[in-house]
Amino acid sequence: MKDHHKQAVIFKQLYILKKLTDDWGDKNICNLQQPHFNMAFMPFFMAVGLEGKSSSSIAANLKVSRQAAGKIMKELEQTGLIKVEKNATDARSNLLELTEAGRSFYLQVTEQSELLTKKYVKLIGKKQLEMMTDTMEKMIHFHEQLNHCHNMGGTHG
Structure with missing residues (x-):
C-alpha cells in the first residue's frame, strides 16, 4: 500500500519554505528602508536589476502574463523604487529602471541575501x-x- 502522505511532502515543503522565506524577508529586508514593501514583489523588483529591463522580458522570465507583471510594476513605481519609461525600440513594452532609492534598496537586499546564503552554507x-x-x-x-x-x-x- 502506498503512503500518499509521503508523496505529498514536496508540496508541503515548498509551501513552508516559501512562507518562512517571506517571513524572513519581512523581518530582514522590508524593514530596511521600505516598511510597506511586499515580499511578493521581490522577484519582480530584483528582476529589474541594476541595468534595467523591459516589462515583457521580466514577465517572460517570471512566467507571468504581461498584465500581471504590469500591475506589480505599477505598484513598485508607486513605492518610488522603479521608474517606467516607454521602450524606444518596442512601443508595446516599457523599460523599467531602478530609481536612486531603488538602487540603494537593491544593494541592501543583495547584501541581506548574501548573509542568508552564508547561513545556508554554514547549515548545509x-x-x-x-x-x-x-x-x-x-x-x-x-x-x-x-x-x-x-x-x-x-x-x-
Missing part, C-alpha cells in the same frame, strides 16, 4: 547548497518542458 555546506540549487533548476526546466508540451497539445509527463 556549500556543495549541498549548490546541489539543491541545481536540483531546483532541473525541476523548473522539467515543468517548463512539460508546460510547453501541454501547450503544443502533447501529453508528455
Whole structure:
C-alpha cells in the first residue's frame, strides 16, 4: 500500500519554505528602508536589476502574463523604487529602471541575501547548497518542458 502522505511532502515543503522565506524577508529586508514593501514583489523588483529591463522580458522570465507583471510594476513605481519609461525600440513594452532609492534598496537586499546564503552554507555546506540549487533548476526546466508540451497539445509527463 502506498503512503500518499509521503508523496505529498514536496508540496508541503515548498509551501513552508516559501512562507518562512517571506517571513524572513519581512523581518530582514522590508524593514530596511521600505516598511510597506511586499515580499511578493521581490522577484519582480530584483528582476529589474541594476541595468534595467523591459516589462515583457521580466514577465517572460517570471512566467507571468504581461498584465500581471504590469500591475506589480505599477505598484513598485508607486513605492518610488522603479521608474517606467516607454521602450524606444518596442512601443508595446516599457523599460523599467531602478530609481536612486531603488538602487540603494537593491544593494541592501543583495547584501541581506548574501548573509542568508552564508547561513545556508554554514547549515548545509556549500556543495549541498549548490546541489539543491541545481536540483531546483532541473525541476523548473522539467515543468517548463512539460508546460510547453501541454501547450503544443502533447501529453508528455
